Amino acid sequence: MEITALTEQEIQQFRTETKGTTVKTHFNNAGSALPPDVVVDTVINYLNEEAICGGYETEYKYKDQLDNTYALIARLTNANKDEIAIVENASAAWLMAFNGIGFKKGDVVITSEMEYVTNIIGLLDAKKTYGIEIKVIPNDDHGNFSLVALENAISPQTKLIAITHIPSTAGGVMPIVEIGKIACKHNILYLVDACQSAGQLPVDVKEIECDMLAVTGRKYLRAPRGTGFLYVRKEVQDKLKPVFMDGFNVQWISENDFKIRNDGRRFELYEKNRALTLGLGKAVEYALNIGVDRIWQRVQQLANTMRRQLESIDGITVHDICDQKCGIVTFSVDAKDSASVKSMLAEKQINVSVGLAKSTLFYMNKNHLTSVVRASVHYYNTEDEIKKLCDALSIYNKIKPL
Ligand SMILES: Cc1ncc(COP(=O)(O)O)c(C=O)c1O
The missing domain is CATH 3.90.1150.10 (Aspartate Aminotransferase, domain 1)
Structure with a gap:
């Protein structure tokens, strides 16, 4: 079109x-x-209301609008609302997904030479802690991600493919849809860092066929600093253990047991900055309107x-x-x-x-x-x-x- x-x-x-x-x-x-002025005003007005009416009372008043942020993010990414967790930044989102996987010695994670520092530190930490192997796919001679090298690197031990959509310092875009097809074909978990891409170009989780996607708000989405979100495909949510748990993402069902929440918000804790959540929603809406x-x-x-x-x-x-x-x-x-x-x-x-x-x-x-x-x-x-x-x-x- x-x-x-x-x-x-x-x-x-x-x-x-x-x-x-x-x-x-x-x-x-x-x-x-x-940020657009409307985003800034939304945050400031909400904070002012909290100061005057009380934090819990203001949250109650804005319940639907706060909830709508999830729906807006779902529209932006072609996800479902219950596949979204709102977190503080892309690093928190990425690490929440990655550290929830639960690796064992000998698992292999494939990534690219363009990967961002947080993600590589996460991989190195898992290497030290669990003994995973990291395979870094070098770009081809033209500076493009090599799909052939990726195919060749895959083995029965490959547990995860973790790729950054737009690297922070190289001006290019990685072929995440084509990578997704390969991940899907081999039934390998696929984690995409869309920190620089969300809001810059269409990011459609169904087209990408990713299981997890990490995004920050402050960059191309023009949201306030300290905002971000994580997408986790519904079918994969049970495979990831939430890194943090409290009385919001977990139900304390008896003195000796608990049950993890049944939607994307299982990757969130209760306390968060509601003003920023609303600001993130406004920014996403602004982008969608354009x-x-x-x-x-x-x-x-x-x-x-x-x-x-x-x-x-x-x-x-x-x-x-x-x-x-x-x-x-x-x-x-x-x-x-x-x-x-x-x-x-x-x-x-x-x-x-x-x-x-x-x-x-x-x-x-x-x-x-x-x-x-x-x-x-x-x-x-x-x-x-x-x-x-x-x-x-x-x-x-x-x-x-x-
Ligand atoms: C490609 C990429 N991934 C992840 C991050 C981390 O994002 P955040 O600072 O929101 O955690 C950045 C930050 O610049 C980035 O460029």
């Missing part, structure tokens, strides 16, 4: 609805995007423009890999370290971030990178902002160190 491009008028509207766009040129959406496929189209177009313009500047190297690129653009400036580039841009009210080797150590080491500058676009960015970034970099690059 043809996707209707976002119009200039719509983009102006989104900017008017985002106060941060009047102050900064924000190219740190992969760190934390600017249409994530339309967001994705705009993000790709802006990122490609940025890449082209950066590549045309002498002394700048764009590092992005994979045939399918995303909104994250990584580059370096000859003879300038990434932190200085970031500081120079910050003085001009342009936000970028520094991608450090430790975020994706396998990939960065293999490519001899210690850090990269990361400029990540969202749909509310403009071509004028890209020009501003490139102009600043062109001038900066002409200034030779003494």
